[in-house]
Each structure stands twice: as C-alpha cells, then as structure tokens.
Amino acid sequence: MSNVDLTVEICGMSGDGTIAAGGFLNAAVAKAGFSVMAFDSYPAEIRGFGRCVTRCRIGDEEMLALSDKTHVLISLDDEQSQSRLSGLAESATVIFDNKPPSMVPEGASLAAHVEAGTNLVGIPFRDLAAQAAGSTRGRNIVALGGFAALFEMPPEYFHEVITKKFQAKGASILEGNLRCFDAGYNYSKEKYADRIADTLSSENGNGNPDRILQSGNIAIGEGAIDAGVRLYFGYPITPATPIMEYLAKALPEKGGKLLQMEDEISSIGAVLGSFYAGTRAMTATSGPGFALMTELITHGVMAEIPAVIINTQRGGPATGLPTKTEQSDLQAAVWGGPGDSARIVLAAANVPECYTYTIKCFQLAEKYQTPVIVLTDFFLNNRVETMAPISISEEEKADWNIYPDKEDQNNFHRYRITESGISPRPKPGMEGYSYTATGLEHSEKGGPDYTPENHMAMNSKRHRKIEGALNDMPVPEEYFVEDNLDLGVISWGSTFGAALEAVQKARSNGIKVGALKIASIYPFHADLIRSFMEKCGNILIPELNYEGQLAGLIGHLYDKDVIKLNQTTGVPIYPVEIYQKINEIMSR
Amino acid sequence: MAEKHFIVIGNGPAGKEAAFTLRERDPESRITVISKGRASSYTPHLLPDLVAGKIQEEDLYGCSLNSYAENDIKLRCCQEVVDLNLLKNEVVLEHKEVLSFDGLIIAVGGTPRIPENLLAYKDLMYTLKTLEDAKIWVKKLQQSESVLIIGGDLTSLVLTKALIHLNKKVSFILNEDAFWPLRYDDDLFKEAAQRLTDKGIKVLYDRNIKKIEQLQDGTNKVQVDDQVLQVGMVGAFFGLVPDIGFLAHSGLRIDRGILVDKHLNVGVENIYAAGDCAQIYHPDIKDYWISIGYENARMLGRTAALNLNCGCREEEVKPESIFEVQGININTTWWTEF
Numbered sequence: 001m002s003n004v005d006l007t008v009e010i011c012g013m014s015g016d017g018t019i020a021a022g023g024f025l026n027a028a029v030a031k032a033g034f035s036v037m038a039f040d041s042y043p044a045e046i047r048g049f050g051r052c053v054t055r056c057r058i059g060d061e062e063m064l065a066l067s068d069k070t071h072v073l074i075s076l077d078d079e080q081s082q083s084r085l086s087g088l089a090e091s092a093t094v095i096f097d098n099k100p101p102s103m104v105p106e107g108a109s110l111a112a113h114v115e116a117g118t119n120l121v122g123i124p125f126r127d128l129a130a131q132a133a134g135s136t137r138g139r140n141i142v143a144l145g146g147f148a149a150l151f152e153m154p155p156e157y158f159h160e161v162i163t164k165k166f167q168a169k170g171a172s173i174l175e176g177n178l179r180c181f182d183a184g185y186n187y188s189k190e191k192y193a194d195r196i197a198d199t200l201s202s203e204n205g206n207g208n209p210d211r212i213l214q215s216g217n218i219a220i221g222e223g224a225i226d227a228g229v230r231l232y233f234g235y236p237i238t239p240a241t242p243i244m245e246y247l248a249k250a251l252p253e254k255g256g257k258l259l260q261m262e263d264e265i266s267s268i269g270a271v272l273g274s275f276y277a278g279t280r281a282m283t284a285t286s287g288p289g290f291a292l293m294t295e296l297i298t299h300g301v302m303a304e305i306p307a308v309i310i311n312t313q314r315g316g317p318a319t320g321l322p323t324k325t326e327q328s329d330l331q332a333a334v335w336g337g338p339g340d341s342a343r344i345v346l347a348a349a350n351v352p353e354c355y356t357y358t359i360k361c362f363q364l365a366e367k368y369q370t371p372v373i374v375l376t377d378f379f380l381n382n383r384v385e386t387m388a389p390i391s392i393s394e395e396e397k398a399d400w401n402i403y404p405d406k407e408d409q410n411n412f413h414r415y416r417i418t419e420s421g422i423s424p425r426p427k428p429g430m431e432g433y434s435y436t437a438t439g440l441e442h443s444e445k446g447g448p449d450y451t452p453e454n455h456m457a458m459n460s461k462r463h464r465k466i467e468g469a470l471n472d473m474p475v476p477e478e479y480f481v482e483d484n485l486d487l488g489v490i491s492w493g494s495t496f497g498a499a500l501e502a503v504q505k506a507r508s509n510g511i512k513v514g515a516l517k518i519a520s521i522y523p524f525h526a527d528l529i530r531s532f533m534e535k536c537g538n539i540l541i542p543e544l545n546y547e548g549q550l551a552g553l554i555g556h557l558y559d560k561d562v563i564k565l566n567q568t569t570g571v572p573i574y575p576v577e578i579y580q581k582i583n584e585i586m587s588r
Numbered sequence: 589m590a591e592k593h594f595i596v597i598g599n600g601p602a603g604k605e606a607a608f609t610l611r612e613r614d615p616e617s618r619i620t621v622i623s624k625g626r627a628s629s630y631t632p633h634l635l636p637d638l639v640a641g642k643i644q645e646e647d648l649y650g651c652s653l654n655s656y657a658e659n660d661i662k663l664r665c666c667q668e669v670v671d672l673n674l675l676k677n678e679v680v681l682e683h684k685e686v687l688s689f690d691g692l693i694i695a696v697g698g699t700p701r702i703p704e705n706l707l708a709y710k711d712l713m714y715t716l717k718t719l720e721d722a723k724i725w726v727k728k729l730q731q732s733e734s735v736l737i738i739g740g741d742l743t744s745l746v747l748t749k750a751l752i753h754l755n756k757k758v759s760f761i762l763n764e765d766a767f768w769p770l771r772y773d774d775d776l777f778k779e780a781a782q783r784l785t786d787k788g789i790k791v792l793y794d795r796n797i798k799k800i801e802q803l804q805d806g807t808n809k810v811q812v813d814d815q816v817l818q819v820g821m822v823g824a825f826f827g828l829v830p831d832i833g834f835l836a837h838s839g840l841r842i843d844r845g846i847l848v849d850k851h852l853n854v855g856v857e858n859i860y861a862a863g864d865c866a867q868i869y870h871p872d873i874k875d876y877w878i879s880i881g882y883e884n885a886r887m888l889g890r891t892a893a894l895n896l897n898c899g900c901r902e903e904e905v906k907p908e909s910i911f912e913v914q915g916i917n918i919n920t921t922w923w924t925e926f
Binding site: 099 | 626627628653656657663664665666667680681682683684685686687688718720721724
C-alpha cells in the first residue's frame with residue numbers, strides 16, 4: 001500500500017485564485033516526484049460568485065481515483081469552506097486566514113466550526129501578501145507557502161512553477177509572487193515548527209520526475225495533434241471548451257486550422273466534409289451539443305463517412321448541470337439518432353487513455369468509414385494526473401483508410417457489398433472513382449435505392465462492418481480474475497479507477513472480487529464479458545447515471561440480474577462508496 | 589431568558605476540570621473551552637513516562653475529545669485568546685472572532701521559563717511542557733547518550749528518573765532559582781542534590797553557564813565556569829511563566845500571574861483564574877501564593893467553576909475557598925518516588 005496518501009483541498013469564492021492555486025500545487029507536487037490526481041469544481045456562472053474547490057490527491061504510487069476524505073483543507077473563504085468541513089478526515093489540517101479585514105462575530109469564522117482535534121493552522125494570508133507584494137491578491141500563494149512548510153515540501157518546486165507562470169508578466173509581478181510564497185512558508189515554518197510533518201519531504205517522493213502532469217482535455221488535444229488532425233470545428237461548451245482552446249493554439253503551429261462554427265450541427269457537418277475530402281478532423285462537445293449532432297452522425301453512418309466526436313459528458317438531461325460530472329450519454333452515443341445507425345463508441349477511463357483513444361478513434365473511423373465517438377466526462381476531462389510520456393508508432397499515425405484497387409477504376413462501386421462490410425473509399429478527385437455520397441438509402445454505386453432487398457442488404461453490410469471493428473478495438477481488461485469469484489465489478493470510463501481501488505481494498509480484506517474494465521462500449525466484446533461474468537457469483541456495475549446505462553447494454557449477458565450502483569450527485573464516485581456496496585452485497 | 593455562556597480559556601488540568609465541573613452543576617448553559625493545544629486534555633505530569641517509553645500517547649489522555657461533545661462542551665482547539673474586554677464581557681481570538689460570555693475562567697497555564705542569561709542559547713535547550721515537547725525528547729534521545737539538565741524544577745526531577753530508566757548519562761546543574769519565583773531553601777536544596785547524587789548523577793551547584801554551542805556531530809559543548817561538558821542534549825527547567833500576555837491591556841491585576849482572591853476571583857464579577865496562571869491571595873500570610881502540580885491545578889479549576897456557578901446565587905451557597913478545601917498543599921509524590 002501507499003505510504004503517502006494525502007488529499008489537499010483548496011476552497012474559495014470565485015476570484016480568490018482557488019483554481020490557480022490548485023494548478024501550482026499540482027505542478028509543484030508532481031515535480032517533487034509524487035503521483036497526483038486533481039480535480040476542480042467550480043460554479044457554472046462565469047465569475048463573481050459561487051464556490052470554487054480544487055482537490056489534489058497526492059501519493060507515492062499511481063493514483064486511481066480521488067479520495068472521499070480530505071486531509072488538508074486550505075480555506076481562502078471561510079463562509080464557502082464551512083460546507084467542506086464535513087469531508088475532513090480525522091485529525092485533518094485546516095489552514096485559514098487568521099487575520100480577516102475586520103472583527104467577526106462568534107460563528108462567522110471557520111475556526112468556530114472545526115471539530116476538536118483538527119490541526120487548525122492560522123496564517124495571515126492577506127497581511128503577508130500585502131507586506132510581500134503590496135496587495136492582497138497573492139494570498140493564495142501565501143497559503144501555498146504555509147502548506148509547503150507544514151508538510152516539509154522543498155520550496156524550490158513551488159518557486160519553479162510560480163516562475164514558469166509569472167515570468168512573462170515581468171520581474172515585479174514574478175518577484176512579488178515569489179515573496180508571497182516565501183512569506184507564507186517562513187511564517188508557517190516558524191510559528192508551527194512543532195506541527196511540521198515530513199509527508200512531502202524529498203525522501204518520500206517516488207523520484208520519477210520524468211512523468212508529466214496532464215489533464216484529460218489536453219491529452220485529447222495532444223492525441224489529436226499526434227494523430228495528424230489539422231482541422232477542428234467546434235462550438236464552445238463546458239466541459240469540452242479547453243480542448244478547443246488548446247487546439248486553437250496548437251493547430252496553427254502545425255499548419256492546421258480551427259474554426260469556431262455557429263453551432264454543433266455545422267461543426268459535425270464540417271468534420272464530415274473534411275473527412276470526405278480526405279483530411280482528418282474532429283469536434284468535441286457535451287450532451288446538449290451532441291444531441292444536435294445526432295442527425296448528421298447518422299448521415300455519416302449512412303454515407304459511410306468517417307468522423308471523430310469527443311463527447312465530454314456532463315450532468316443532464318438538457319442543459320443540466322454544466323459543471324458537474326456524469327456518465328449519462330452512453331445510450332445517446334450508442335443509439336442516438338434516426339434509423340439503425342450503428343457506430344463505434346469508445347470510453348476512456350483515465351488521462352493516458354484520453355490520449356491513446358483519441359488516436360485510436362481516427363484509425364477506426366478511417367478504416368470502418370463511420371463516425372467514432374469517444375466518451376469522456378467532466379471529471380476525466382478536467383482532472384489532471386501524473387503519467388508517463390507516451391510515444392506512438394508510425395503505424396498508429398498512419399492513414400488507415402482502405403483505398404480502392406486499380407481494377408475498380410472507371411466502374412467504381414463505392415458501397416460494394418463485401419464480406420467485411422468495408423467498401424474501399426477513394427478521396428475525391430481520384431480519377432475514375434467518382435460516386436454519389438448521400439444520406440438516402442443507396443445502391444452499391446451510390447444512387448438512391450429504396451427497394452426492400454437493397455435496404456436489407458445495406459443495413460446488414462453497415463452493421464457487419466461495425467461488428468468487424470471489434471477486432472481493432474480495445475479488449476476488456478481483467479483484474480484479479482480467478483475461477484469462482486464471489487463478485488465481479490464491471491466498470492467504464494472515469495468510474496473505473498474508483499472501482500479498481502475499491503476492489504483492491506476488498507481483496508485486501510479477504511473478499512474474492514475481480515474487476516473488468518470496458519473501453520469498447522459499442523460494439524462490445526460480448527464473449528469476453530460473458531466469460532468474466534460466468535466466473536462471478538454476482539456482478540456489480542457502478543455508474544454515474546440514474547438508469548444504469550452500461551448495465552442496460554450488457555446486463556443480458558449474465559444469467560442473473562446484475563446489481564447496479566447508480567449515482568447522479570454531480571461529483572465523481574469515490575472508492576469507499578463502491579467498497580461499501582461490495583461489503584453490502586457480500587453480507588447478503 | 590437566553591442561555592448562559594461560560595468560557596474557559598485553557599484545556600490543561602485546571603481548564604478541563606473547570607469545564608466539566610461547570611457542566612456538572614449547570615446542564616443548561618453553553619460552555620466553550622478555548623485551547624491553544626491541538627489534543628484533548630492530557631495529564632502533563634505523565635510526560636516523562638512517555639519519554640521513558642513506559643506509557644503510550646493514548647495513556648496520557650484523561651478523557652477523549654468525544655467526552656467534550658458528549659457533555660455538550662464546545663472545545664475549540666488550536667485557538668488563542670488575544671484580548672479580554674471587561675466592559676463588554678468579550679474575548680477576542682487571534683483570528684478576530686469575538687465571543688461574549690456570562691462567566692469566564694482563565695486557566696491558561698504557563699510556558700517554560702528560560703532565565704535571561706540563557707536566552708541566547710534557547711534554541712539549543714529543550715523543555716518539557718507539552719506533548720510536542722515530549723515527542724521531541726523521544727526523537728532526540730535516540731541519538732543522544734548523555735543529557736545535561738539545568739535548573740531543577742519538579743519536571744526536571746521526574747524527567748531525570750526517565751532518563752536513568754533509559755540508561756542515559758545525566759549531569760545536573762542544580763540551580764536554586766529553579767522554582768522561580770520561589771527559591772529552594774537550603775535544606776531542600778541539599779536534599780535534592782543528595783538524592784540526585786545517590787542516583788549516580790553528577791551534580792554541579794549553582795554554576796554559571798558561559799556558553800553553549802552545537803558541534804558538527806550534533807552534540808553540545810557547554811562551558812560551565814572553568815569546566816567544559818560535552819553532552820548530547822541540554823534541558824532547561826526553571827519553572828513556568830504564566831501565559832497571560834493577552835491580558836496586558838485587560839485591566840486585570842497582574843503580577844507574576846493573575847492576582848486572585850482566596851475564592852480565585854480576579855476582582856471582577858464572574859471572572860476567575862485557576863491553575864499555573866493564578867497568583868492566589870493567602871489570608872494568613874497576607875501575600876500571594878502560587879500553586880504547583882497537577883492535582884492542585886485540577887482542584888483549583890474545580891474550585892473556580894464551583895464559585896463561578898454558585899457566585900450567581902451567592903445568598904444560597906457559600907463560595908468555596910481553596911484553603912478550606914485542601915489547604916496549601918504542594919503535591920510532592922514526585923519527591924518521595926524519586
């Protein structure tokens with residue numbers, strides 16, 4: 001088990017610099033060689049009010065999920081932080097500003113609400129910031145300095161990340177922020193010398209500074225660039241917008257272009273047009289935007305045009321909970337749209353998979369000539385985690401499109417019915433391969449054809465093609481699988497990390513439980529899933545949706561009812577919640 | 589009628605006893621204990637046993653944190669009172685929160701005193717007042733085979749027992765100022781020295797420390813008059829200074845500690861002091877007396893609480909006097925055990 005497992009939470013009001021402080025903390029701790037998983041939570045409104053929370057779990061081993069308990073709460077706003085106290089671990093540390101601008105009545109300070117036994121650490125954030133930099137703006141940096149001293153974290157890592165952030169803003173601003181950090185550090189080190197713990201000392205890091213700190217959003221953006229994407233069409237929407245922001249800078253550097261469209265319909269239309277013309281393109285959206293795209297996605301299915309859509313799920317339905325996480329677009333991704341419009345759906349479970357599956361989906365889209373949807377979610381997109389750099393092979397970057405043979409020239413059947421269902425696809429302008437691409441049902445040559453025989457044959461061909469794609473899709477990953485498991489936990493997307501941690505804990509307590517991660521949502525590896533299920537006395541499927549959408553998709557493979565654990569709280573599921581469910585099942 | 593709010597400043601033996609006595613006598617009132625410490629109230633006279641490894645940390649706690657909640661006593665840990673406003677009956681906490689009270693017991697204890705001539709070396713000397721101090725002793729003793737004790741108060745003598753138990757080599761500079769502001773009388777001083785010598789401890793009498801310096805190997809070179817001692821650790825034990833700086837502008841009468849009458853009242857209605865911070869008027873000697881020791885502190889805390897509670901109905905209940913309860917009694921079990 002991990003020796004270091006520290007969850008730090010920073011809470012403040014919009015405008016307090018909460019999220020910025022979290023960014024510094026994550027980067028500095030990662031540079032110190034620790035594993036990090038961090039996630040921000042902020043209001044849907046743009047700015048000015050509402051609680052902002054950033055949580056960072058720090059360990060010396062790979063972090064699979066966030067922890068339900070907070071070991072250190074840094075309060076930048078006492079009123080906002082009060083509601084966070086219930087999530088504190090026993091003997092937690094609370095760091096707060098003990099010199100507010102004016103006297104406060106009994107009960108108005110955070111100190112009035114902390115449990116006895118809490119390590120309450122008062123640091124005059126505002127006063128120290130004002131002394132160090134002439135304004136109270138750097139109080140969040142002062143707080144970080146105080147935190148670093150309390151946990152014996154070498155200050156140079158923070159100095160490095162603060163310098164990186166502020167050096168372009170001039171010496172005065174940079175030095176002011178560095179002084180703010182040092183002021184908090186020195187104050188804490190002197191005043192709380194008897195409370196310093198060596199949790200984050202140099203000796204406790206895992207000494208792997210080569211790892212990078214990456215968010216799901218940026219990993220998707222980098223995956224797109226490395227996959228050779230040179231065109232992005234999109235319309236801003238939380239939580240997908242950071243992908244667009246990243247590519248707005250990255251694409252021009254690669255000779256590519258990003259175009260903000262008037263809506264999501266035109267975005268998917270442009271992506272289809274780009275692929276039709278032979279250029280890799282993508283779009284990213286969330287539930288409401290995805291709903292708008294569905295008709296044209298089915299157009300891609302019918303006309304057999306590749307497309308890549310990242311669906312960053314958030315709380316729904318409709319506008320829903322824009323800044324909260326959920327896994328409730330699975331059914332929409334698999335089934336959404338008119339007709340029998342089978343398409344490929346993948347789900348990433350962690351940040352490295354955000355990168356690799358983004359690349360993977362271009363291969364699948366091109367080879368199988370169909371829209372491919374990658375499901376992520378608010379938690380996964382916005383969280384950052386440490387990961388080893390990934391290098392991809394030339395084959396993975398290669399054009400996977402299957403081009404027509406020479407003998408097809410001048411008698412080209414674009415939608416030729418083949419055993420695999422894949423019909424070779426030329427780029428427009430290739431001489432002798434002209435065809436009609438249409439959303440109408442069509443013959444092998446592309447002309448409209450509504451005859452019963454043709455529609456049956458074409459539906460069959462299109463579905464055969466998608467089923468065949470399974471050969472190139474990620475197989476389910478088994479963990480701790482053995483015969484006669486008492487319980488199997490099947491999970492997908494960002495919930496999987498929590499599920500695996502819960503399974504590890506249950507096994508350490510003697511429960512025979514295994515886990516299965518499903519990344520290929522549609523089509524899915526029914527035989528492999530069934531094989532896993534057959535080894536398990538019960539099957540538990542935890543999901544961040546109300547209906548149990550994966551359970552609905554694969555539950556029929558099991559000869560009993562699968563047990564569902566559904567949560568729509570807007571926050572990620574914690575390992576302890578799945579662990580408790582495992583215990584409940586085992587005690588039945 | 590609004591519930592009464594009693595505040596107890598300090599959660600040592602006196603403060604804890606005061607709070608639980610208040611609750612015992614008044615189930616309805618609101619009681620808040622404000623403590624600079626992080627932990628539940630513990631028995632400080634057992635800290636040397638913790639250093640000796642004879643007990644574990646959990647053995648120190650007389651009651652759990654839960655017991656405060658169970659008795660509806662709000663315990664505010666890691667919080668410090670910085671001002672007392674007698675006109676408004678308010679205390680101000682370091683973080684600028686203002687608490688009103690109907691009754692107040694000040695039981696803040698003290699901090700180890702370092703004589704002025706040794707202040708320059710305070711970073712090289714260790715004291716033993718808190719649990720944190722004890723943990724530092726435990727850690728440092730792992731690398732130290734010898735200890736020099738300077739002073740000679742109660743704590744130092746009990747700690748010496750612990751050090752002997754740990755087979756450490758102990759030297760002692762016995763200083764008659766150790767019980768400041770009281771002084772050893774000659775007989776007691778000689779007896780203390782003899783008992784220490786009998787334990788195989790090298791005792792030096794009233795020597796002047798000229799210099800303490802830390803060597804590269806972590807040991808300390810101590811220049812004592814014309815003699816040089818090299819020891820692993822240096823402990824300083826010169827009694828306690830009441831921790832009452834926050835009362836400087838309160839208007840309360842302060843000498844070494846808070847001056848209180850024989851009922852522990854500070855001269856202001858519903859405000860009492862107890863424990864190490866109280867300087868108690870003795871009607872017989874017509875002077876102020878200072879309590880020492882764990883049991884005495886508890887007794888004072890209880891007395892203050894009883895008087896604060898019954899002070900509200902003075903016509904029915906006679907206030908308790910510590911002299912009537914126990915007389916002047918320094919608990920000296922340390923001495924006989926040593």
